[in-house]
Amino acid sequence: MNAQAINMNGLERSNIMSNIRKALIPLLCILFIFGTIGCTAQGTQNTGAAKSSQPDKLRIGVIPSEDSENVESKMEPLKNYLSKKLGLEVEIFVANDYTAVVEAMRSKQIDVAHLGPFSYLLATDKANAEAIVSKVTLETGLPTYKSVILARKDSGIKSISDLKGKTFAFIDPASTSGNLVPRNELLKNGIDPDKDFSTSIYAGGGDASALSVQNKKVDAGATSDTEYKTMMEKNLLPDVDIIHESAPIPTSPVAVRKDLDSGLIRKIKQAYLDMDKESPESLKALGLDKYGETKDSAYDNLREIAKILNVDLTKMK
Structure with missing residues (x-):
């Protein structure tokens, strides 16, 4: 009887363990699935954070036409206007020449650059730049001259x-x-x-x-x-x-890094276009009338000229 009882108890224990294993398998599967989803979501979130191009401050590169302190003083109204308009801290980076501005944009040390027509071509080639606005004279009302x-x-x-x-x-x-x-x-x-x-x-x-x-x-x-x-x-x-x-020549552009957040690029562009109405003092300090819309293809004619004349863009303004 004792042996039979022992065998019966062993059989019962075996059945119980089998039933527990059967019950755990679906639960483990569910946990695995939710764990995978969680990891995937976290991975996606991290990837998105890594690709984010929304800066905590906007850095603008310019070159000095005179001494650096005078340029910074002239840029101060623009700096204040853009900071208020965009809700971002704005920094002005004054470089020695256009090549330094382009290099700063290439290394993502600046987000926006005030360039000359030919230095813009260098920036598109080396720094992923794209023109959004350019200078307009009230005389013609166009972002071009001849x-x-x-x-x-x-x-x-x-x-x-x-x-x-x-x-x-x-x-x-x-x-x-x-x-x-x-x-x-x-x-x-x-x-x-x-x-x-x-x-x-x-x-x-x-x-x-x-x-x-x-x-x-x-x-x-x-x-x-x-x-x-x-x-x-x-x-x-x-x-x-x-x-x-x-033929018409495009004026000096303001360019942004193309990898900036698209919504921010739109806001920056609109801020420059609205400047003559909302901050004429910024334009006056820079000696400009207003900014008008432009696009990269407006500079294609200059690209052709650069090729024909074998221009060294690193030396162009």
């Missing part, structure tokens, strides 16, 4: 084809409207600017180039249409005419 070639009315020069063997004034090697674009215009019209002039000079400024023509120091010269109009209004060029003008 390069013009000038000659005296009594010179007999009526077109680019008349310039072979003449003397010519450019503005500066890095000038868009006063060197790069007119060089391209000359080449397109059969004039090699390095071979076909008897003499060429760099006058140093758009006004200096135009006055060189007016004062008969050179036969013809390049400047911007805005500079020409300003000088004409002051009656400084009574004997000068435009003999050629270029």
Whole structure:
């Protein structure tokens, strides 16, 4: 009887353990499933955090046209306006040159950059930049301007084809409207600017180039249409005419890193577009009229010019 009882007890224990195992298997499966979901959700959350491009402060890169302290002072109204408008702390990074601004954007040390037309091309190539707005002049109402070639009315020069063997004034090697674009215009019209002039000079400024023509120091010269109009209004060029003008040139842009949060990019763009109405003092401090919409494709013509002229973008403004 004792042996039989022992066998019965062992059988019962075996049955009990079997039943427990059967009951635990579904429970363990449920726990595993929920654990996997939890891990997946946590992994997704962590991945999202790693990819987040919403900065805790907005860092804007500029270059000094004068001393750094003066630039920071001029940028102060813009800094305050954007901080209030965007609800973010804003920092201004003043670099030595455009190359330093582009490098800072490439390494994600800045989020927004005020650039020149050709330095913007470098930023798109090296720093994942995208133009959102550019400068607009009230005179034209457009985010573009033109390069013009000038000659005296009594010179007999009526077109680019008349310039072979003449003397010519450019503005500066890095000038868009006063060197790069007119060089391209000359080449397109059969004039090699390095071979076909008897003499060429760099006058140093758009006004200096135009006055060189007016004062008969050179036969013809390049400047911007805005500079020409300003000088004409002051009656400084009574004997000068435009003999050629270029296609529209995009003005200097404000660019953002494309990996910034898309919602933040929209807010930054709108803040610049609203500046003339909401913070005219910011524009006045920068010497600007307003900002207008632009896009990357507006700079395609300059990309072609850079290729044709074999331009070193690291040296462009």
